[in-house]
Amino acid sequence: MKEDMNMDNMIRGKDKHYSDGKFLSKLQKYGVGLGFKTMHAATTLYYGLKSPDMPKQNKLVVLGALGYFIFPLDIVADLLPVVGLTDDVFVITAALAKVYGSITDDMKDDAHRLLKKHLVITIHMK
Template sequence: MDENFQLEPVIRGKEKHYTPNKFLNKLRKAGLNLGFKALHGVATLYCALKSPNMPKEHKLMIVGVLGYFILPIDLIADFLPAVGLADDTVIIVKAISVVYASITDEMKEEGHELLKKIFGENYLPSIEYEI
Protein backbone atom coordinates (compact mmCIF):
# COMPACT_ATOMS: atom_id res chain seq x y z
CA MET A 1 0.00 0.00 0.00
CA ASP A 2 1.34 3.43 -0.90
CA GLU A 3 1.23 5.16 2.48
CA ASN A 4 1.51 8.69 1.10
CA PHE A 5 -1.37 8.09 -1.31
CA GLN A 6 -3.66 6.96 1.52
CA LEU A 7 -2.66 9.77 3.88
CA GLU A 8 -2.53 12.66 1.43
CA PRO A 9 -6.19 13.76 1.80
CA VAL A 10 -6.05 13.47 5.59
CA ILE A 11 -2.78 15.29 6.27
CA ARG A 12 -2.99 17.95 3.55
CA GLY A 13 -2.35 21.29 5.26
CA LYS A 14 -1.23 19.66 8.51
CA GLU A 15 2.37 18.88 7.50
CA LYS A 16 3.69 21.45 9.98
CA HIS A 17 2.41 19.21 12.79
CA TYR A 18 2.48 15.71 11.31
CA THR A 19 4.26 13.78 8.62
CA PRO A 20 5.10 10.08 8.65
CA ASN A 21 8.84 10.93 8.76
CA LYS A 22 8.42 13.31 11.73
CA PHE A 23 6.48 10.61 13.55
CA LEU A 24 9.03 7.87 12.89
CA ASN A 25 11.90 10.15 13.97
CA LYS A 26 10.13 10.99 17.26
CA LEU A 27 9.35 7.31 17.80
CA ARG A 28 13.03 6.43 17.40
CA LYS A 29 14.12 9.17 19.82
CA ALA A 30 11.55 8.88 22.60
CA GLY A 31 9.86 5.56 22.02
CA LEU A 32 11.48 3.32 24.60
CA ASN A 33 10.95 5.99 27.27
CA LEU A 34 7.22 5.93 26.54
CA GLY A 35 6.53 2.48 28.01
CA PHE A 36 5.65 -0.58 26.00
CA LYS A 37 1.86 -0.27 26.16
CA ALA A 38 1.82 3.39 25.06
CA LEU A 39 4.61 2.66 22.56
CA HIS A 40 2.56 -0.10 20.96
CA GLY A 41 -0.52 2.12 21.13
CA VAL A 42 1.10 4.96 19.20
CA ALA A 43 2.55 2.52 16.65
CA THR A 44 -0.89 0.95 16.22
CA LEU A 45 -2.47 4.38 15.72
CA TYR A 46 0.17 5.09 13.06
CA CYS A 47 -0.68 1.82 11.29
CA ALA A 48 -4.43 2.46 11.64
CA LEU A 49 -3.99 5.85 10.01
CA LYS A 50 -2.78 4.13 6.84
CA SER A 51 -5.81 1.84 6.63
CA PRO A 52 -8.36 2.67 3.93
CA ASN A 53 -11.02 1.17 6.26
CA MET A 54 -10.41 3.64 9.09
CA PRO A 55 -13.16 6.31 9.13
CA LYS A 56 -11.98 9.79 8.14
CA GLU A 57 -13.02 11.34 11.46
CA HIS A 58 -10.86 8.78 13.26
CA LYS A 59 -7.96 9.50 10.91
CA LEU A 60 -8.23 13.20 11.71
CA MET A 61 -8.12 12.44 15.44
CA ILE A 62 -5.12 10.14 14.95
CA VAL A 63 -3.25 12.82 12.97
CA GLY A 64 -3.89 15.21 15.87
CA VAL A 65 -2.62 12.72 18.44
CA LEU A 66 0.46 11.80 16.43
CA GLY A 67 1.13 15.50 15.83
CA TYR A 68 0.92 16.12 19.58
CA PHE A 69 3.30 13.21 20.17
CA ILE A 70 5.79 14.78 17.76
CA LEU A 71 5.77 18.20 19.46
CA PRO A 72 8.77 18.53 21.83
CA ILE A 73 7.02 21.17 23.94
CA ASP A 74 3.45 20.41 24.98
CA LEU A 75 1.58 20.34 28.31
CA ILE A 76 4.56 18.63 29.91
CA ALA A 77 7.83 19.11 28.00
CA ASP A 78 9.01 15.75 26.62
CA PHE A 79 12.62 16.30 27.69
CA LEU A 80 11.75 16.32 31.43
CA PRO A 81 12.92 13.07 33.06
CA ALA A 82 10.25 10.60 34.19
CA VAL A 83 7.23 12.85 33.54
CA GLY A 84 7.91 14.34 30.11
CA LEU A 85 5.93 11.79 28.14
CA ALA A 86 3.09 11.34 30.66
CA ASP A 87 0.72 13.69 28.83
CA ASP A 88 1.52 11.99 25.53
CA THR A 89 0.65 8.62 27.07
CA VAL A 90 -2.71 9.88 28.36
CA ILE A 91 -3.62 11.32 24.97
CA ILE A 92 -2.56 8.14 23.14
CA VAL A 93 -4.67 5.97 25.46
CA LYS A 94 -7.67 8.29 25.08
CA ALA A 95 -7.41 8.22 21.28
CA ILE A 96 -7.24 4.43 21.29
CA SER A 97 -10.38 4.28 23.44
CA VAL A 98 -12.23 6.44 20.89
CA VAL A 99 -11.12 4.55 17.76
CA TYR A 100 -10.89 1.09 19.39
CA ALA A 101 -13.80 -0.40 17.45
CA SER A 102 -12.04 0.44 14.17
CA ILE A 103 -8.67 -1.06 15.17
CA THR A 104 -8.11 -4.57 13.82
CA ASP A 105 -5.80 -7.33 15.00
CA GLU A 106 -3.81 -6.77 11.80
CA MET A 107 -3.20 -3.12 12.77
CA LYS A 108 -2.03 -4.23 16.23
CA GLU A 109 0.34 -6.78 14.72
CA GLU A 110 1.61 -4.24 12.18
CA GLY A 111 2.34 -1.94 15.15
CA HIS A 112 4.43 -4.69 16.79
CA GLU A 113 6.27 -5.34 13.53
CA LEU A 114 7.04 -1.62 13.09
CA LEU A 115 8.49 -1.47 16.61
CA LYS A 116 10.55 -4.63 16.07
CA LYS A 117 11.94 -3.07 12.89
CA ILE A 118 12.83 0.21 14.61
CA PHE A 119 14.11 -1.06 17.97
CA GLY A 120 15.29 -4.57 17.12
CA GLU A 121 16.26 -6.56 20.20
CA ASN A 122 15.52 -3.57 22.45
CA TYR A 123 11.80 -4.07 21.78
CA LEU A 124 10.91 -6.90 24.12
CA PRO A 125 7.17 -7.16 24.57
CA SER A 126 7.46 -10.15 26.94
CA ILE A 127 3.84 -9.64 28.01
CA GLU A 128 1.05 -9.57 25.47
CA TYR A 129 -0.07 -5.95 25.33
CA GLU A 130 -3.69 -5.77 24.38
CA ILE A 131 -4.95 -2.35 23.40
Protein backbone atom coordinates in the same frame (compact mmCIF):
# COMPACT_ATOMS: atom_id res chain seq x y z
CA MET B 1 -21.36 15.79 1.83
CA LYS B 2 -19.78 19.20 2.60
CA GLU B 3 -18.59 17.95 6.01
CA ASP B 4 -16.99 14.94 4.31
CA MET B 5 -15.08 17.22 1.91
CA ASN B 6 -13.92 19.38 4.82
CA MET B 7 -12.51 16.27 6.57
CA ASP B 8 -10.73 15.29 3.34
CA ASN B 9 -9.11 18.74 3.23
CA MET B 10 -8.00 18.50 6.86
CA ILE B 11 -6.52 15.06 6.31
CA ARG B 12 -4.74 16.22 3.14
CA GLY B 13 -3.32 19.22 5.04
CA LYS B 14 -1.83 17.04 7.78
CA ASP B 15 1.74 17.60 6.59
CA LYS B 16 1.79 21.02 8.29
CA HIS B 17 1.69 19.37 11.72
CA TYR B 18 2.44 15.69 11.21
CA SER B 19 4.73 13.54 9.10
CA ASP B 20 5.68 9.88 9.15
CA GLY B 21 9.35 10.83 9.46
CA LYS B 22 8.74 13.03 12.52
CA PHE B 23 6.66 10.30 14.15
CA LEU B 24 9.23 7.58 13.54
CA SER B 25 12.05 9.86 14.71
CA LYS B 26 10.22 10.68 17.95
CA LEU B 27 9.44 7.00 18.48
CA GLN B 28 13.11 6.15 17.97
CA LYS B 29 14.25 8.84 20.41
CA TYR B 30 11.66 8.55 23.20
CA GLY B 31 9.82 5.28 22.55
CA VAL B 32 11.51 3.21 25.23
CA GLY B 33 10.61 5.90 27.79
CA LEU B 34 6.94 5.49 26.86
CA GLY B 35 6.88 1.80 27.67
CA PHE B 36 5.94 -1.06 25.37
CA LYS B 37 2.15 -0.74 25.67
CA THR B 38 2.14 2.96 24.80
CA MET B 39 4.63 2.43 21.97
CA HIS B 40 2.33 -0.29 20.63
CA ALA B 41 -0.69 2.00 20.95
CA ALA B 42 1.14 4.81 19.11
CA THR B 43 2.29 2.56 16.28
CA THR B 44 -1.19 1.03 16.01
CA LEU B 45 -2.57 4.56 15.59
CA TYR B 46 0.16 5.21 13.02
CA TYR B 47 -0.99 2.24 10.93
CA GLY B 48 -4.63 3.18 11.47
CA LEU B 49 -3.90 6.58 9.95
CA LYS B 50 -2.44 4.88 6.86
CA SER B 51 -5.37 2.48 6.47
CA PRO B 52 -8.15 3.19 3.98
CA ASP B 53 -10.44 1.20 6.31
CA MET B 54 -10.34 3.74 9.15
CA PRO B 55 -13.20 6.29 9.03
CA LYS B 56 -12.16 9.88 8.32
CA GLN B 57 -13.43 11.24 11.63
CA ASN B 58 -11.25 8.70 13.44
CA LYS B 59 -8.27 9.65 11.29
CA LEU B 60 -8.67 13.22 12.55
CA VAL B 61 -8.53 11.96 16.16
CA VAL B 62 -5.39 9.98 15.32
CA LEU B 63 -3.80 12.96 13.54
CA GLY B 64 -4.42 15.10 16.61
CA ALA B 65 -2.88 12.53 18.95
CA LEU B 66 0.16 11.77 16.81
CA GLY B 67 0.64 15.46 16.04
CA TYR B 68 0.62 16.18 19.77
CA PHE B 69 3.08 13.32 20.33
CA ILE B 70 5.63 14.69 17.84
CA PHE B 71 5.27 18.32 18.92
CA PRO B 72 8.22 19.03 21.27
CA LEU B 73 6.57 21.78 23.33
CA ASP B 74 3.41 20.31 24.74
CA ILE B 75 1.80 20.62 28.16
CA VAL B 76 4.69 18.82 29.86
CA ALA B 77 7.94 19.26 27.89
CA ASP B 78 9.27 15.90 26.67
CA LEU B 79 12.80 16.90 27.66
CA LEU B 80 11.95 16.68 31.37
CA PRO B 81 13.08 13.35 32.81
CA VAL B 82 10.37 10.89 33.91
CA VAL B 83 7.35 13.25 33.74
CA GLY B 84 8.03 14.65 30.27
CA LEU B 85 6.18 11.91 28.41
CA THR B 86 3.26 11.53 30.82
CA ASP B 87 0.94 13.76 28.82
CA ASP B 88 1.89 11.98 25.60
CA VAL B 89 0.99 8.62 27.16
CA PHE B 90 -2.42 10.03 28.17
CA VAL B 91 -3.15 11.52 24.72
CA ILE B 92 -2.12 8.35 22.86
CA THR B 93 -4.14 6.13 25.21
CA ALA B 94 -7.22 8.36 24.98
CA ALA B 95 -7.03 8.46 21.18
CA LEU B 96 -6.70 4.69 20.96
CA ALA B 97 -9.72 4.25 23.25
CA LYS B 98 -11.75 6.63 21.06
CA VAL B 99 -10.97 4.88 17.74
CA TYR B 100 -10.55 1.31 19.01
CA GLY B 101 -13.62 0.04 17.18
CA SER B 102 -11.89 0.93 13.89
CA ILE B 103 -8.62 -0.81 14.73
CA THR B 104 -8.10 -4.05 12.82
CA ASP B 105 -5.89 -7.02 13.60
CA ASP B 106 -3.75 -6.07 10.59
CA MET B 107 -3.06 -2.65 12.12
CA LYS B 108 -2.04 -4.28 15.41
CA ASP B 109 0.16 -6.81 13.60
CA ASP B 110 1.85 -4.10 11.52
CA ALA B 111 2.48 -2.12 14.71
CA HIS B 112 3.96 -5.16 16.41
CA ARG B 113 6.30 -5.80 13.45
CA LEU B 114 7.46 -2.17 13.45
CA LEU B 115 8.16 -2.32 17.17
CA LYS B 116 10.13 -5.55 16.84
CA LYS B 117 12.24 -3.90 14.14
CA HIS B 118 12.56 -0.68 16.20
CA LEU B 119 13.55 -2.49 19.38
CA VAL B 120 16.17 -4.59 17.58
CA ILE B 121 17.67 -1.44 16.04
CA THR B 122 17.64 0.37 19.40
CA ILE B 123 19.30 -2.53 21.23
CA HIS B 124 22.01 -2.90 18.57
CA MET B 125 22.76 0.85 18.63
CA LYS B 126 23.56 0.82 22.37
